[in-house]
Amino acid sequence: MIRIDPRLLAAREKLSEIKVIVPVMSSKGGVGKTVIAGSLAVLLARSGVETGLLDLDFTNPGLHVLLGADISSWPEEEKGVVPPRVAGVRFMTTAYYSGDEPMPLRGKYVDEVFKEILCITNWPGVKVLIIDTPPGIRDEALDILTYIPSPRPLIVGTPSPLAIKSVEKLVKVLIDLGHEIIGLIENMASEPGPLKQLAEKYGLEYLGNIPYISNMDLLIGKPYELVDEIEPYLKVALDRIRSLIH
Amino acid sequence: MVHEWALADALARYIMHRIGGEKKIIKRIIVKLGVLQSIDKEILGFALKEILESMGYTVEKIDFEDEEPVLRCRKCGHEWKPDMSVFDDTVREAIHFVPETIFSYYKCPVCGSRDFDIVKGRGVDVTLIEVE
Numbered sequence: 378m379i380r381i382d383p384r385l386l387a388a389r390e391k392l393s394e395i396k397v398i399v400p401v402m403s404s405k406g407g408v409g410k411t412v413i414a415g416s417l418a419v420l421l422a423r424s425g426v427e428t429g430l431l432d433l434d435f436t437n438p439g440l441h442v443l444l445g446a447d448i449s450s451w452p453e454e455e456k457g458v459v460p461p462r463v464a465g466v467r468f469m470t471t472a473y474y475s476g477d478e479p480m481p482l483r484g485k486y487v488d489e490v491f492k493e494i495l496c497i498t499n500w501p502g503v504k505v506l507i508i509d510t511p512p513g514i515r516d517e518a519l520d521i522l523t524y525i526p527s528p529r530p531l532i533v534g535t536p537s538p539l540a541i542k543s544v545e546k547l548v549k550v551l552i553d554l555g556h557e558i559i560g561l562i563e564n565m566a567s568e569p570g571p572l573k574q575l576a577e578k579y580g581l582e583y584l585g586n587i588p589y590i591s592n593m594d595l596l597i598g599k600p601y602e603l604v605d606e607i608e609p610y611l612k613v614a615l616d617r618i619r620s621l622i623h
Numbered sequence: 624m625v626h627e628w629a630l631a632d633a634l635a636r637y638i639m640h641r642i643g644g645e646k647k648i649i650k651r652i653i654v655k656l657g658v659l660q661s662i663d664k665e666i667l668g669f670a671l672k673e674i675l676e677s678m679g680y681t682v683e684k685i686d687f688e689d690e691e692p693v694l695r696c697r698k699c700g701h702e703w704k705p706d707m708s709v710f711d712d713t714v715r716e717a718i719h720f721v722p723e724t725i726f727s728y729y730k731c732p733v734c735g736s737r738d739f740d741i742v743k744g745r746g747v748d749v750t751l752i753e754v755e
């Protein structure tokens with residue numbers, strides 16, 4: 378018998394009230410996972426859904442930069458910790474604790490941080506939890522797929538052939554595991570492109586394309602301005618996520 | 624440091640998972656405590672007892688075993704016991720919540736590498752459960 382880690386038992390309980398858990402995934406880096414995860418969370422919260430946001434990119438967390446979050450104000454302690462609200466979202470990141478220092482982690486320590494964070498974090502009232510993930514199909518991604526109850530992955534890619542090949546591998550892994558993929562978003566694409574074909578090939582929902590936003594750098598750290606810009610392109614994805622809250 | 628309650632909750636669930644619901648009297652539990660995380664034993668012990676009793680168990684004795692931290696550098700092989708007192712309170716608190724932040728604040732004293740292993744002294748675990 379596998380010896381179960383006590384933290385996972387607590388983690389499951391802490392996640393049990395959440396209706397939908399959406400890891401935003403891509404085996405490719407730099408395709409917009411962080412931008413999309415952060416934007417989805419802020420928009421869901423703004424539409425009245427109690428939303429949590431978790432940065433699982435431990436060695437390269439970026440959501441706090443995207444959201445302009447003050448990481449010097451730590452989560453409050455309440456039989457564990459309760460993530461503070463940032464742009465209306467309950468936001469958890471290891472950046473509160475590692476600050477601006479690097480946190481290089483070999484795989485087994487990624488796994489430890491994953492279990493520790495999920496064991497101590499409370500999500501009071503949260504109905505939807507959006508998870509930002511690092512690229513690759515390694516510890517963080519596998520931990521999500523193995524330990525998070527019924528994750529509904531949302532996959533991000535760009536029209537680049539490099540991204541498409543990479544994303545297809547992730548799609549295969551998710552399908553083999555029987556996960557219900559919410560759909561695919563094609564980022565930095567002026568029109569539906571090869572990711573739409575990929576979605577069709579695997580019978581997955583294509584949630585639309587997001588064009589290249591030329592003033593993106595000016596929107597980093599200004600979550601409300603960012604989401605105003607990106608909202609029209611995320612409507613389908615938002616509706617799909619909202620339809621899963623029962 | 625009420626975060627101990629979250630750890631106690633995890634341990635209590637684990638104990639229930641291990642012994643089931645039949646036997647209600649727990650004679651002794653041994654909890655291994657990695658010193659790296661500076662867990663407050665009193666709070667942890669109190670919380671663990673409370674949570675188990677709320678689950679219907681009677682707990683006679685909880686013992687703690689400290690495990691001193693040992694780190695080993697992967698680059699140069701140096702093995703050492705970190706002196707936690709060199710850190711300020713904020714860093715100790717960070718390590719308290721997420722022990723792996725030690726990779727953010729600590730380097731091998733010989734070669735400066737952050738690529739070291741936590742050989743011992745991390746985390747909280749139940750090493751013995753004795754039921755009647």
Ligand SMILES: Nc1ncnc2c1ncn2[C@@H]1O[C@H](COP(=O)(O)OP(=O)(O)O)[C@@H](O)[C@H]1O
Pocket residue numbers: 403405406407408409410411412413439564565587588589590591593594
């Ligand atoms: N639609 C877009 N238009 C313009 N720039 C974008 C767009 N989406 C993402 N970016 C930029 O691309 C870079 C990578 O995005 P990011 O969300 O960090 O990707 P990932 O998390 O997948 O590595 C960032 O500099 C981001 O600002």
Ligand SMILES: [Mg+2]
Pocket residue numbers: 410411412434439509510511
């Ligand atoms: Mg990212």
Ligand SMILES: [Zn+2]
Pocket residue numbers: 696697698699700701731732733734735736
């Ligand atoms: Zn060294």
